[in-house]
Amino acid sequence: FCLLVMAVTVWVSWSNWQRRGGKGVAALESLRVVIMAMILFTLCRPEFISVTQIEDQPEVVILKDVSSSMTTRDVKLGQHDVITREEWLTEQIKTNFWKALEGKAIVHVQDFGMSATNAETGIADGTDIANALNLTRTRKNLKNLKAVFMLSDGDWNFGDPPQQAAMRLGAEKVPVYTLAVGSDRAQKDLVLESVNPPTFGLLGEQISIPFRVRSHLPVAVKTQVRLTSSRGAAGSIAKQITIPAFGQVHDSLVWPPHELGDYTLTLTLPLWKIGLKGQENFEKELLEDNNRQTFHLSVRIEKLKVLLVESYPRWEYRFLRNALM
Structure with a gap:
């Protein structure tokens, strides 16, 4: 189709130049042919394909929240069975739900919010989600990080806003996916x-x-x-x-x-x-x-035993004796 349109354009331009003549007409018709050729070249979507061999296998990090807020009991399994967020998350980890990724990527499961991490950053009982994301981004053993999957109740109460750390990962084309655990509001209790x-x-x-x-x-x-x-x-x-x-x-x-x-x-x-x-x-x-x-x-019953030593009898002794008895 492009060749046909190009041939028609050349024939029309040639006929117009033959009929009218002159250098100006020749230049105008040449410009028309060049413009049409560039348009047709663009419509053909020219692409340069380069194949890059990636030696490092893609890596995915699963961040598991183990902070104190995960001990909150608000996950309902049935009519009366209520368990903690931590217990529910532990059961999900046991299922190895990331098995489908293991053939395509290396999966790392890492805890955050534990006491050791808190001690390093000076946190008492807080949950620093931004710090967990930043540590993941700067880990030296992660050579081809492709995604971060965070399992948390979202109770961020320490450190920088998590959005900033997520944006830094996004700038490096590493998306952050989250799964909220537990209820988003306190249960009536x-x-x-x-x-x-x-x-x-x-x-x-x-x-x-x-x-x-x-x-x-x-x-x-x-x-x-x-x-x-x-x-x-x-x-x-x-x-x-x-x-x-x-x-x-x-x-x-x-x-x-x-x-x-x-x-x-x-x-x-x-x-x-x-x-x-x-x-x-x-x-x-x-x-x-x-x-x-x-x-x-x-x-x-508490009994107090007092030893009183007097060098000679005194008349106050009987009152003290009565008070101690």
Whole structure:
């Protein structure tokens, strides 16, 4: 087709020059032929093909988040089975889901967010995603990095923004793919986070048992915490508390022991739910096993023995003796 068009163009230009004559017409028709030849050459899409032999096999890095935020339990496997993000990710790693790539590329699985990495960068409990991407980009043993696949809950709370590190990899034609693990928002839950009882108490004295409750609910909750004893209902006490929406409460129970010995005590927070089971508006906590904590406490009598040495009897002695008895 291009040859036919070119032949027609040359014939038309030649005929026009023969009919009109003159150097100006010859130059104009020559320019027309050259322009048409360049257009037809471009339409033919000329390409120069060069074959480059790549000696290094492509490499893919899978970054696995093992930071403390991965211990959050919000991955639902069924109606009642809830596991941590870390447990779910570990099960996925065991399946070797990257097997399809092994014939085409070398796959490296690397953890990030562990304590050793945090110690090197001065992180306490933070997750520095940008640092993990930058370390991957600058690793000397990666000669032909083609892609980075990150498995994380996305809880970036330390270091530079991850977007900057991803853009640097993108500038080197290394795409970063991500898979988010866990829920993107806190699940509705009441958590008895901590109980800090003393190791022992004295008979006849009040024992203070501090505790902390956290709420992941959008509304304030009025409830009560109850302390029960392994020795029966006689040692049980309760206290009313109000937990603000998405807040926490630091409080304490005052427990009076009645007998000597070792106690097994359980502090319980009632499960939160609204509506009736089976109805559309029925809701309850996602986790039902974080509303109680059991601990041990010893109740005993402390005796102070005092040796008093006097060089001669004094009249104050009998009052001191009565005070120590």
